[in-house]
Amino acid sequence: MPAPDFDAIIIGAGMSGLYQLIRLRQLGLKARVFETGSGVGGTWYWNRYPGARFDSESYSYGFSFDKELLQEWSWSEHFAPQPETERYLNFVADKYDLRRDIQFHSRVTAAAWDEASLTWTVTLEGGAQHSARFLITAIGALSAPTLPNYPGMESFQGRAFHTAHWPKEPISFEGKRVAVIGTGATGVQTIQEVAKTAGHLTVFQRTPNWCAPLHNRKITPEEQAEIKASYDEIFRRCDETFSCFLHTPDPRATFEVSQAEREAFWEKLYNSPGFGIWVGNFRDMLTDRAANAEMSAFVANKIRQRVKDPKVAEMLIPKNHGFGTRRVPLETRYYEVYNQPNVELVDTRATPITEVTPTGLKTTEREFAFDIIIYATGFDALTGAFDRIDFRGTEGRTLKEAWAGGARSFVGMMVPGFPNMFMLLGPHTALGNIPRSIEYNVDWVSRLLGHMQAAAKQRAEAGEEGTTAWMAHVMDCAVGLLSMEVDSWMTGVNRNVAGKQQRVIARYTGSAPAYREWCEGIAKEGYREVALA
Numbered sequence: 001m002p003a004p005d006f007d008a009i010i011i012g013a014g015m016s017g018l019y020q021l022i023r024l025r026q027l028g029l030k031a032r033v034f035e036t037g038s039g040v041g042g043t044w045y046w047n048r049y050p051g052a053r054f055d056s057e058s059y060s061y062g063f064s065f066d067k068e069l070l071q072e073w074s075w076s077e078h079f080a081p082q083p084e085t086e087r088y089l090n091f092v093a094d095k096y097d098l099r100r101d102i103q104f105h106s107r108v109t110a111a112a113w114d115e116a117s118l119t120w121t122v123t124l125e126g127g128a129q130h131s132a133r134f135l136i137t138a139i140g141a142l143s144a145p146t147l148p149n150y151p152g153m154e155s156f157q158g159r160a161f162h163t164a165h166w167p168k169e170p171i172s173f174e175g176k177r178v179a180v181i182g183t184g185a186t187g188v189q190t191i192q193e194v195a196k197t198a199g200h201l202t203v204f205q206r207t208p209n210w211c212a213p214l215h216n217r218k219i220t221p222e223e224q225a226e227i228k229a230s231y232d233e234i235f236r237r238c239d240e241t242f243s244c245f246l247h248t249p250d251p252r253a254t255f256e257v258s259q260a261e262r263e264a265f266w267e268k269l270y271n272s273p274g275f276g277i278w279v280g281n282f283r284d285m286l287t288d289r290a291a292n293a294e295m296s297a298f299v300a301n302k303i304r305q306r307v308k309d310p311k312v313a314e315m316l317i318p319k320n321h322g323f324g325t326r327r328v329p330l331e332t333r334y335y336e337v338y339n340q341p342n343v344e345l346v347d348t349r350a351t352p353i354t355e356v357t358p359t360g361l362k363t364t365e366r367e368f369a370f371d372i373i374i375y376a377t378g379f380d381a382l383t384g385a386f387d388r389i390d391f392r393g394t395e396g397r398t399l400k401e402a403w404a405g406g407a408r409s410f411v412g413m414m415v416p417g418f419p420n421m422f423m424l425l426g427p428h429t430a431l432g433n434i435p436r437s438i439e440y441n442v443d444w445v446s447r448l449l450g451h452m453q454a455a456a457k458q459r460a461e462a463g464e465e466g467t468t469a470w471m472a473h474v475m476d477c478a479v480g481l482l483s484m485e486v487d488s489w490m491t492g493v494n495r496n497v498a499g500k501q502q503r504v505i506a507r508y509t510g511s512a513p514a515y516r517e518w519c520e521g522i523a524k525e526g527y528r529e530v531a532l533a
Contacts, residue, residue, distance in 0.1 A: 004119045004131040006032045008449075011108045011122075011389070013098075014042015016138035016424040016438045018089065019063060022096055023446040027453065032132070033098075034106040034124065040093045042140055044085040049163040049374075050171075051189035052082035055214060055330040056433045057274055059227045060246050062088065064235045064439060069095065074224055078273055079216040079330075110390035111135055113419060118458050120420065133458070135421045136445065137386070141431065144384030147375055148181070152356040160373040163190060175199040176371040179361065181353070183209060185329040187376030194374070195337040202368060206348045208316050210299055210323045214330035215273040235436075242511040243432025247280030254282040254291035266298050278328040279432075285324060287480050292322040299323050306335040315347055325483040383407050383427055383506075393418035410462035410470055411519050412508060413441060414530070419461040422448075428474050428508045430515035437512070444519050448527060457532040466522070466529025473518065477510035484509075 008024050010017045013035035024031040037045050054061055058075035072095075073088060080088075093099055110123040120135040145164040147153070153160070161167065163186045178198045180191050183205045195201050219227070227234070234246070241248035254262060262282075269277040284291045300317045307313035316335065337343050351365040360370040380387065383403060391399035394417050402408065402417055409415055412429030413422055422445045423429075430437050452460060478484050508515060522529055 001117050004117070004133055006030050006130065006132040008032075008134040008136055009034065009120065009122050009130060009132040010136045010138050011111075012042060012138035012140065012143075013037070013040045013093075013102050013104075014045070014138060014140055014143075015063075015089065015435055016140070016442065017042070017102075018092055018096075018098055019065070019439060020136055020138055020424060020442045020445070021098055021101055022065075023442055024449075025101075027446060027450055029134075029449070031101055032130065033102040033138075034108050034122065034130075035102055035104050036107040038104050039086075039090070040098070040102065041086045041089040042138075043143065044082055044089055046143070046164050047166070047186070048082055048086070048168065049166045049186065049190050049376075050193035051191075052163075052186075053077075053079050053189065053216070054085065055079055055185075055275060056435075057246055058219075059231070059234055060238055060244075060433060061085075061435050063092065063435065064231070067231070070231045071228055075219060075227075077216055077218055079214055108389055110392070111421075112390075112392040112396075113394060113421070115394060115419075118420070133420060134449065137421070137423045137426070139385040139389075139425075141385075141425045141427075141434075142379045144380040144388055146377055146380050146384070148353070148377055150353055150356045150361070152358075155358045156356050156360075156370075156373060157358045158360075158371045158373065160375070162375045162377065163187075164379070171372070173198040173201075173372065177360075177369060178202070178372045178374065179204060179368065179370045180374045180376055182376035182378065183207070184376065184378050185209075185327060186378065188329040188331050188334050190374060190376050191337055192332055192334050195340060195343050198342060201337075201343045202346060202370070203343065204346050204348050204353060205315070207320065208318045209326060209329055210296070210318055210321075211329045211331045211334055212270065212277045212299065214332050215271070216332060217273075238433060238436050240513065241279075242513075243279050244430070244436035244512045245275050245279055245433045247274060247276040247278075249279065249283040249285075250281060252282055253284045254288065254294060262294065263298070266295065270299075270302060275328070275330065278324050281324070286482055289322075289482065292325070292482055296323040303335055308339045312338050312345055315345055321486040322482055325486045386423075386426075391418065391421070393421070407506065408467060408471055410467040410529070411444075411515075411522065413445060414460075414462035414467075416462045416464050416467050419459050427506060428470070430508055430510070430512040432512055440512075440516060440519075444523070447523060448530070451523075451527060452532065455532065459531075459533040460527075461531045463529050463531050469529075470518070473510070474508055477508065477514075481509055 007029035008031045010020050010033040013033050017033050021031055021033055039045050058080040107125040108122055109125050112121050119131045121129055121131050123129050145162045173194050174197050176199050178194055178201050181204045188211055191203055237246055238244045285295050303317050304313045351363040354362050360368040407427040409426050409428045412426045424441045
């Protein structure tokens with residue numbers, strides 16, 4: 001039987017794939033990364049739309065595994081924009097000479113397990129095939145863009161693109177009539193920037209989101225020196241918090257303090273940088289209905305203060321979910337955009353879009369002419385990127401079949417029936433400040449592979465018992481969360497994807513420390529919940 005081409009194949013050259021490649025090399029394994037794009041960066045390669053940036057503090061977002069790297073790289077802003085993050089990941093690829101093991105312009109379409117040879121065969125678009133003992137997916141939780149299903153989309157004669165498929169060349173909005181469809185996190189960032197120069201911007205909103213100020217600014221030389229001297233403390237803090245941000249829930253309950261104290265605390269959060277207002281709020285804000293209603297009323301009043309037209313302000317205030325029960329977009333003068341004479345807001349629940357025309361689009365009420373249409377319509381989250389590859393495990397069973405009733409995983413990294421396959425951001429891993437999750441998952445997978453090397457094991461498969469126990473824990477964590485009562489990508493709902501209209505427990509909602517504790521318990525017990533052979 002011929003030897004496989006590689007010890008391991010990694011799908012994707014984003015943050016997960018790059019770090020996993022580094023760790024596989026340290027184990028002495030021969031690895032190849034297959035990447036659809038022409039460069040590294042994953043999310044930060046594809047999402048180059050205007051205004052794209054992360055909302056984790058920059059110095060809490062980068063890789064933490066190499067102290068030399070931490071001192072060599074200097075973030076310019078507290079919340080870095082996309083071009084800077086892409087440069088950072090290219091810097092990482094250069095520093096560790098990663099490109100020699102990455103094959104670009106290589107979309108993986110299928111991956112099949114062969115029990116006889118204990119190998120995975122990966123098929124690329126175009127038909128080329130490669131084999132490996134291990135298959136590692138580094139395909140991301142938000143990497144499968146979705147478009148709406150409007151009739152006539154192909155007929156539009158202007159320029160149209162999804163934010164995740166943004167052209168590499170600069171796009172000018174000067175004097176242009178622009179439509180942005182969608183007001184999630186991506187839409188908010190795009191709208192803020194496009195409104196600065198567009199001749200006229202029309203925003204089509206189906207569901208308003210609760211947004212809060214980002215408060216970004218440049219990092220001063222003094223702050224830079226302090227950050228570089230404090231990295232140990234910064235990452236220790238990330239390890240301790242609920243979702244790996246620098247913020248974590250306040251130990252007090254909402255109604256344990258007076259109304260005056262509540263208001264003062266919320267004012268402080270609203271005027272502070274980052275996600276503190278979401279993940280650093282009172283501990284019961286996301287579980288107690290009355291507490292959440294109070295917080296929602298506070299933010300609603302902020303929107304009314306910032307938007308001059310009361311009717312527009314009410315359109316921008318969510319009515320079907322409370323603050324923080326969906327992902328909270330962080331913004332910079334987003335609400336003030338709607339005070340501009342060149343910006344119009346259209347409620348697509350009241351007047352749905354019926355078709356795209358060669359010159360623009362129609363709603364049930366009127367026709368619009370546009371030069372550019374931007375689809376900020378999000379992603380088929382968590383499982384969407386897996387659905388777009390034909391994974392086949394033991395006895396030819398597809399991953400889509402295995403997940404037909406909702407995704408099932410072992411600590412979000414393995415699936416019964418799919419031996420030697422590891423997921424770095426699979427469903428049911430701890431999310432939050434994503435690079436912190438990535439590093440932990442890569443390290444956990446790498447330790448398991450090292451354990452297999454030492455024990456001369458060739459095959460690893462998640463056991464049913466361990467998977468059932470893990471999924472029961474996932475379900476338990478979701479009990480009582482107000483977010484589970486809301487349609488969003490975090491509950492597996494996407495109206496643009498067939499079969500994703502019902503809420504499911506789509507993600508792990510426990511704390512990152514609790515997630516790591518569970519995973520560490522598995523490792524300490526010699527991976528007995530994993531069948532090794």
